[in-house]
Amino acid sequence: MEFRFLLNLPVVSIANWGEASDMDTIAHFYREINSGFLNKNCGQGFEISYLAEYDENDDPLFRKFVDYTPENHEKIKKMLEADDCMEFFIHESDLIKYYKDFKVRDLQKALETQPPKQVLKEAYLVTEQILKEYFENIGSSRILRTLDELVKIIQECMDRGSLAFIDVFLVTKKDYHTYTHCANVGLYCLALANKLQMKPEAIREIGLGGMLFDVGKKSIPYEIIVKEGKLEPQEFQFIRKHPSAGRKDLNDMKCYSENILKMAAEHHERYDGTGYPFQLKGEKISLYARVCNIMDVFGAMTAPRSNRPGMTPFAALTEMKNNMEGHLICEFWSISSKFLRMPPQQELLHPDQRVIPRHPTKKRRPAPDRYSRELTFSNYRVCKCTRFFYAFFLSDPLMLCPAR
Numbered sequence: 001m002e003f004r005f006l007l008n009l010p011v012v013s014i015a016n017w018g019e020a021s022d023m024d025t026i027a028h029f030y031r032e033i034n035s036g037f038l039n040k041n042c043g044q045g046f047e048i049s050y051l052a053e054y055d056e057n058d059d060p061l062f063r064k065f066v067d068y069t070p071e072n073h074e075k076i077k078k079m080l081e082a083d084d085c086m087e088f089f090i091h092e093s094d095l096i097k098y099y100k101d102f103k104v105r106d107l108q109k110a111l112e113t114q115p116p117k118q119v120l121k122e123a124y125l126v127t128e129q130i131l132k133e134y135f136e137n138i139g140s141s142r143i144l145r146t147l148d149e150l151v152k153i154i155q156e157c158m159d160r161g162s163l164a165f166i167d168v169f170l171v172t173k174k175d176y177h178t179y180t181h182c183a184n185v186g187l188y189c190l191a192l193a194n195k196l197q198m199k200p201e202a203i204r205e206i207g208l209g210g211m212l213f214d215v216g217k218k219s220i221p222y223e224i225i226v227k228e229g230k231l232e233p234q235e236f237q238f239i240r241k242h243p244s245a246g247r248k249d250l251n252d253m254k255c256y257s258e259n260i261l262k263m264a265a266e267h268h269e270r271y272d273g274t275g276y277p278f279q280l281k282g283e284k285i286s287l288y289a290r291v292c293n294i295m296d297v298f299g300a301m302t303a304p305r306s307n308r309p310g311m312t313p314f315a316a317l318t319e320m321k322n323n324m325e326g327h328l329i330c331e332f333w334s335i336s337s338k339f340l341r342m343p344p345q346q347e348l349l350h351p352d353q354r355v356i357p358r359h360p361t362k363k364r365r366p367a368p369d370r371y372s373r374e375l376t377f378s379n380y381r382v383c384k385c386t387r388f389f390y391a392f393f394l395s396d397p398l399m400l401c402p403a404r
């Protein structure tokens, strides 16, 4: 075979083909690569395999072709780019090594030399790539473990750069692939947790949970995910099951906290009990899942669909405020007020703009039911809540000004 001479590879005896040690019959552990995947700075080395044959059950059998090293980078690249290009594959174990030992380590080094916003952008792209590996390129969920370190890097970028939500929003891509959406929601959740000054471990946990919250969608047939318009009842059954499927998949990995499992399981529950799959109500829904729910809606609205362009953040927030006020706005406020030490609002403003809140000392009466209490906020309260809602997403300190 010509490609073997290109690389000066020893000719492998045909007699060895089919030996169990050389073969792996589990096709979903292999992922096809193209020349864009190769990077000559990757000194870690990994095995490149090719599809050798099919067994009696028609399962593909893969065989090692060569160790990828910087020295043979050009030759392999040429082979992948040739008109009659070879199809090469990488095993899941090496794929994980590639992300962990090369991509993530590269980002850790970049943290010391590059501006945080630049590193954030690169870390985001790697996050999206890993989620794409999971959703589209490979069958195993082990690849998701590589997100652990990425979350730490992203958190570090936000801290070092004092980045606001809008900085994060501008970094994220706006298309509607499931993997892009998960990467976006992860970053958005992390930004909110950061703003709310949650504990560093909790910030990482909520960021990671945001990236993983929709892994159950892998169990939904693709035609249903991309279908526009109303779903048939049997199609909606798949949708209803994806939160529980996601929780199960993550639980099977035996490495994620209960909070992360709840983000997967409860992100479609609603504060008023109208969500799914369990119609949980109010405080029964995990706080982490409620944050995830808000960011899921915001991310979905700002991403384009085939029948409409993506909304601007302002338009999405206005839509959320006007049409989901009883649900999302009050939800956002109740979450925020749990953690947030509101900044001294007047100090953020020019002296001429300073105003006196209408009811600065008015005490709220305790209400028997928390949901109804949220809905009966005075105008001042609702305005303040709405203003903070906009201020967080749009990073405009004037929005923090109390209502006149």
Ligand SMILES: [Fe+2]
Pocket: 213, 214, 242, 267, 268
């Ligand atoms: Fe979902």
